[in-house]
Amino acid sequence: MAKxxxxxxxxxxxxxxxxxxxxxxxxxxxxxxxxxxxxxGCASGDCGACSIxxxxxxxxxxxxxxxxAEGHELRTIEGMADGERLHPLQQKFLEQAALQCxxxxxxxxxxxxxxxxxxxxxxxxxxxxxxxxxxxxCTGYDKIVRAVxxxxxxxREATREAAx
Amino acid sequence: xxxxxxxxxxxxxxxxxxxxxxxTGRAQFAADTTMPGMIWGKVLxxxxxxxxxxxxxxxxxxxxxxxxxxxxxxxxxxxxxEKGAVMxxxxxMRWMCRNVMARDKALFPGHPVAAxxxxxxxxxxxxxxxxxxxxxxxxxxxxxxDAILPDAPILHEFNRWEGKPSNIMSRIEHxxxxxxxxxxxxxxxxxxxxxxxxxxxxxxxPHACLISVAPDGKTTIWSxxxxxFMVRAMTSMLTGIPQSDIRAIPAEIGGGFGGKTIVYLxxxxxxxxxxxxxxxxxxxxxxEVMRATGPTSGSRSTVKIGVKKDGTITAAxxxxxxxxxxxxGSPIRGAAGxxxxxYDIPNLLSEGFDVCSNRSKVAAYRAPGAPxxxxxxxxxxxxxxxxxxxxxxxxxxxxxxxxxxxxxxxxTFPRIGYIExxxxxxxxxxxxxxxxxxxxxxxxxxxxGVASGFWFxxxxxxxAQVNITExxxxxxxxxxxxxGGSRAGIANICAELLGIDYxxxxxxxxxxxxxxxxxxxxxxxxxxxxxxVVTQSAEKVIQTLRERAAKIWNIDPEAVKWEQGAAHxxxxxxxxxxxxxxxxxxxxxxxxxxxIGAGVQLNTQGADGGFGTHICDVExxxxxxxxxxxxxxxxxxxxxxxxxxxxxxxxxxxxxxGIGWALNEExxxxxxxxxxxxxxxxxxxxxxxxxxxxxCIMVEVPNPKxxxxxxxxxxxxxxxxxAAVANAIHNALGLRFYSLPMSPPKVSAALDAGxxxxxx
Numbered sequence: 001m002a003k004x005x006x007x008x009x010x011x012x013x014x015x016x017x018x019x020x021x022x023x024x025x026x027x028x029x030x031x032x033x034x035x036x037x038x039x040x041g042c043a044s045g046d047c048g049a050c051s052i053x054x055x056x057x058x059x060x061x062x063x064x065x066x067x068x069a070e071g072h073e074l075r076t077i078e079g080m081a082d083g084e085r086l087h088p089l090q091q092k093f094l095e096q097a098a099l100q101c102x103x104x105x106x107x108x109x110x111x112x113x114x115x116x117x118x119x120x121x122x123x124x125x126x127x128x129x130x131x132x133x134x135x136x137x138c139t140g141y142d143k144i145v146r147a148v149x150x151x152x153x154x155x156r157e158a159t160r161e162a163a164x
Numbered sequence: 165x166x167x168x169x170x171x172x173x174x175x176x177x178x179x180x181x182x183x184x185x186x187x188t189g190r191a192q193f194a195a196d197t198t199m200p201g202m203i204w205g206k207v208l209x210x211x212x213x214x215x216x217x218x219x220x221x222x223x224x225x226x227x228x229x230x231x232x233x234x235x236x237x238x239x240x241x242x243x244x245x246e247k248g249a250v251m252x253x254x255x256x257m258r259w260m261c262r263n264v265m266a267r268d269k270a271l272f273p274g275h276p277v278a279a280x281x282x283x284x285x286x287x288x289x290x291x292x293x294x295x296x297x298x299x300x301x302x303x304x305x306x307x308x309x310d311a312i313l314p315d316a317p318i319l320h321e322f323n324r325w326e327g328k329p330s331n332i333m334s335r336i337e338h339x340x341x342x343x344x345x346x347x348x349x350x351x352x353x354x355x356x357x358x359x360x361x362x363x364x365x366x367x368x369x370p371h372a373c374l375i376s377v378a379p380d381g382k383t384t385i386w387s388x389x390x391x392x393f394m395v396r397a398m399t400s401m402l403t404g405i406p407q408s409d410i411r412a413i414p415a416e417i418g419g420g421f422g423g424k425t426i427v428y429l430x431x432x433x434x435x436x437x438x439x440x441x442x443x444x445x446x447x448x449x450x451x452e453v454m455r456a457t458g459p460t461s462g463s464r465s466t467v468k469i470g471v472k473k474d475g476t477i478t479a480a481x482x483x484x485x486x487x488x489x490x491x492x493g494s495p496i497r498g499a500a501g502x503x504x505x506x507y508d509i510p511n512l513l514s515e516g517f518d519v520c521s522n523r524s525k526v527a528a529y530r531a532p533g534a535p536x537x538x539x540x541x542x543x544x545x546x547x548x549x550x551x552x553x554x555x556x557x558x559x560x561x562x563x564x565x566x567x568x569x570x571x572x573x574x575x576t577f578p579r580i581g582y583i584e585x586x587x588x589x590x591x592x593x594x595x596x597x598x599x600x601x602x603x604x605x606x607x608x609x610x611x612x613g614v615a616s617g618f619w620f621x622x623x624x625x626x627x628a629q630v631n632i633t634e635x636x637x638x639x640x641x642x643x644x645x646x647x648g649g650s651r652a653g654i655a656n657i658c659a660e661l662l663g664i665d666y667x668x669x670x671x672x673x674x675x676x677x678x679x680x681x682x683x684x685x686x687x688x689x690x691x692x693x694x695x696x697v698v699t700q701s702a703e704k705v706i707q708t709l710r711e712r713a714a715k716i717w718n719i720d721p722e723a724v725k726w727e728q729g730a731a732h733x734x735x736x737x738x739x740x741x742x743x744x745x746x747x748x749x750x751x752x753x754x755x756x757x758x759x760i761g762a763g764v765q766l767n768t769q770g771a772d773g774g775f776g777t778h779i780c781d782v783e784x785x786x787x788x789x790x791x792x793x794x795x796x797x798x799x800x801x802x803x804x805x806x807x808x809x810x811x812x813x814x815x816x817x818x819x820x821x822g823i824g825w826a827l828n829e830e831x832x833x834x835x836x837x838x839x840x841x842x843x844x845x846x847x848x849x850x851x852x853x854x855x856x857x858x859x860c861i862m863v864e865v866p867n868p869k870x871x872x873x874x875x876x877x878x879x880x881x882x883x884x885x886x887a888a889v890a891n892a893i894h895n896a897l898g899l900r901f902y903s904l905p906m907s908p909p910k911v912s913a914a915l916d917a918g919x920x921x922x923x924x
Contacts, residue, residue, distance in 0.1 A: 036196035037189020039418070041368040042450040046844035049368055077189035090187040094179050097809030100648040100817065102186030103193060103369040103418025124857075131852040135844060137366045137419050138648065139813055140820030141852040 008069040010035070011079025019066035026050045028066035029076060037077035037106045041135065048134030051107035052076045058114040077106035080113065088151040089113055098147035100138035108134050112148045120156055124149060173659040173666050174872060177809040180652035181671045182416070194372035194388035194415040195447045202374065203232055205429075205436045205446040206288035208278040208295050209456060210270030213522035213837035214304035214317060217270060217277065217297060224294040225280055230287035232440035234295070236278045237265040239435045241402050245322055250401075253394065253684065255426055257401050259491035263525050264402060264431050270299070271319055271490035272523050273838040274455030281436035281444045304522040304837050305331070308464045308485050311521040319490065319520045333492035333518040336500055338572035346479025346511025350470025352551050357466045358540040359903040360886075361830035362487060364459035365529050366821070366849050369418020370450060371457060375433040376443040381405055383434060385412040390424040390645055391684035396676045402431035403438070413675040414645045421821070422528030423458040425686050454842035459831060460529035461486035461494045465540035475554050475562045479511035480504055484537050486518060489525040494518045498533025501573040502883065503541040505618040506582050506775060507563045512572045522837060528686060530818060531619040531879035535825070535886060539904065542615035542887030546894065556614050556891070557590045560777070581801025581865030582616070582775035588861050589614065589777045594797040599781060607786045610794070611896025616777045617883025621876035622687030623768035627680030628697040630658065630705050631761035636747030638662060640698055641674040643682025644690045648817070648878060649810030653691045654698055656806050657872060661702040663729040664746060680765040688876025691806060693768040699871045704762035712756045713744045770869030774880040776800035778819070780888040784896050789912030791893055792854070793823050799861040803875025808862065815881040816858040822885020824850045830905050
């Protein structure tokens with residue numbers, strides 16, 4: 001089977017790779033692209049540990065074929081921090097002990113970021129339903145939800161200050 | 165609620181040392197590692213619950229292009245049954261060798277029968293299909309009631325129970341007083357039988373390893389486990405490679421909860437790597453995790469409690485049958501030993517039976533056995549309190565174990581904090597708050613329940629090395645994989661002792677060849693044990709630093725004290741000297757006697773058990789049978805919270821797992837004896853929208869035998885949960901469920917039956 005050549009953009013950088021027709025996007029990220037921050041917990045779209053965004057849309061990369069990335073803009077956990085400056089979500093997860101083992105953390109952060117881009121002022125319930133596709137077995141979600149709500153508040157404040 | 169105020173770092177919510185890597189995707193878990201020349205291993209698993217293996221023909225698989233090695237049980241060291249037990253911790257290697265690779269019989273669907281390594285995963289999977297296994301399919305049983313029947317299919321023919329072949333492998337009992345007399349003196353006696361289903365630990369990271377074996381036998385293992393030393397020892401025993409030749413490197417571990425305290429893949433990957441001469445990577449699929457690893461036991465428990473009218477318990481009897489799965493070793497010790505321990509009961513018999521059946525071998529799961537037993541005991545406690553018309557917390561207080569109580573499993577308690585947890589629950593905002601009314605038009609009703617729990621906690625072997633770097637900072641190495649934030653606790657303690665900012669302390673987990681033996685991350689032991697050896701190491705370092713300063717000042721070392729990260733003269737009488745900081749002393753080290761560092765290795769003792777008391781509010785949709793937890797408070801005696809954020813995290817995580825166990829999680833089997841829900845869609849663990857915020861009240865009754873007062877905290881929080889939820893559902897509906905999970909179909913059926921009964 002001939003490999004497929006894919007040209008795409010990942011975390012703002014142009015990328016090329018070769019993949020098998022049945023490789024998932026997660027296979028490509030973790031394999032040839034060396035972006036192992038996205039994790040495989042189930043390979044069936046149930047755990048969300050492989051969450052990425054494609055043209056700002058949140059997807060499970062295990063449910064997307066690697067070849068489908070052609071011409072699209074992908075974002076992964078590796079692109080979340082701005083150099084040494086953490087995204088407010090990353091900072092709040094650290095400060096509030098919103099991770100234990102850390103295997104779900106990449107997916108949680110990518111999914112939370114996607115939420116706040118759509119809805120900068122979510123209620124607790126909205127956070128809980130948005131993150132219902134991201135399994136965490138360690139934390140009971142309490143500190144994750146609090147961290148997302150706090151990060152959202154801080155980001156809103158920063159936006160207000162910037163506007164003034 | 166940190167009661168210790170005179171500390172700078174202990175009790176602070178510092179940033180964990182491994183946090184940055186985990187929020188940026190840089191952390192390396194087992195499946196993230198690769199090596200040049202690496203090939204892939206896959207396991208061929210039995211499709212049958214019970215079958216004799218008459219022969220295995222691997223020749224076709226070996227001939228497939230790209231296949232580099234095939235292994236079967238012939239490649240794994242046999243620990244013969246006749247020679248008797250060979251124990252490694254709580255695991256008997258006779259069962260381990262047969263669990264990693266079936267020998268004469270396959271005992272559950274998913275039992276490995278062969279493994280292949282090939283240049284790609286696809287070729288390895290294809291090769292597995294070419295292996296021909298000649299099975300003689302045998303009758304099987306999964307459920308306890310089937311497995312203990314006189315004519316049940318027998319898994320292990322050598323085993324005898326009461327003189328006959330049986331699947332009952334062993335029994336333990338804890339006994340106190342005179343049971344007959346105790347029940348005779350009771351005014352009320354209630355006896356109930358409960359069942360629970362097998363539930364999986366549910367770690368999100370599947371088991372994975374990468375293993376390289378050099379031509380001289382030197383072996384390097386990268387794997388996800390709760391103990392690199394366990395991985396080294398088991399791999400050594402199952403492959404025959406000496407421990408000195410195996411370097412087991414602990415990858416970051418993506419959850420374990422007890423399920424990663426044994427090996428599955430490592431011995432197979434080692435033999436594949438040895439045979440092929442190539443590094444071999446193996447990663448389980450989620451389906452393999454669900455079919456062939458963990459879970460904990462399903463159970464059948466009968467609990468009988470007798471009380472006087474004033475609420476004094478006179479006697480209790482518990483009988484706990486636990487599924488071991490394919491090989492002996494269910495957690496009967498936890499069920500029989502923990503379930504009655506919160507109470508001072510004069511006459512008690514607590515028995516556990518270990519029952520084999522044709523499902524995967526159980527692995528430890530958070531306070532193994534204790535939640536199963538506590539579910540039964542705490543539900544009967546609730547029913548007894550109801551019969552007495554007593555507040556359930558007052559009933560527990562009246563019978564609470566305290567200092568001097570002799571527990572049925574042996575110890576006479578030192579100062580313990582059980583009563584404090586009940587009192588804190590009683591005076592909590594949650595218990596004081598009214599339940600609130602559900603929207604009546606919606607058909608929803610609410611209820612509140614409480615329950616308590618106990619877990620032994622553990623000490624054991626730990627090693628640490630504390631080194632001062634040339635630039636005056638600190639590197640601490642310990643030997644325990646960190647699952648829940650133990651590195652953060654160690655950083656706090658080390659910074660406190662050395663009087664420096666915690667950010668100057670780097671904490672890493674050593675591999676088996678760079679740090680001394682350290683037992684598993686399990687038994688809620690890690691921070692208890694590792695902070696003991698880290699404390700002693702740091703104290704040795706401080707002693708060296710004082711001696712160095714004394715030498716420089718030309719005074720007696722006893723005249724030097726260590727405070728706020730620097731050596732000071734103890735008083736003006738000792739001399740007038742400017743303090744010498746850690747940085748200055750580190751810089752002077754080469755000229756003053758050499759590098760500064762110390763290591764300590766101990767078999768730590770003095771772990772005190774842990775107690776918790778939980779309050780749960782539920783709301784039940786009576787139309788759909790869906791029970792939701794709407795408020796939850798976990799109260800626990802935590803000894804001392806070194807890092808409160810991660811202590812709360814343990815409480816919250818345990819509660820969430822317990823809510824899953826109570827309401828949804830269960831292994832469902834097909835008529836063919838296979839797990840029918842081997843994925844996260846159908847094995848329904850709690851998701852974010854299922855849960856409320858989970859409140860924690862940390863009671864601190866410091867452990868006097870520990871330098872910082874630490875008690876284990878990780879396992880207790882799972883113990884009371886299922887009973888707390890069940891008691892809340894009873895409070896809401898007036899219906900008591902004697903089996904888990906209390907899932908929507910079961911609740912609906914019970915409500916329908918109740919309605920029918922009322923109509924008849």
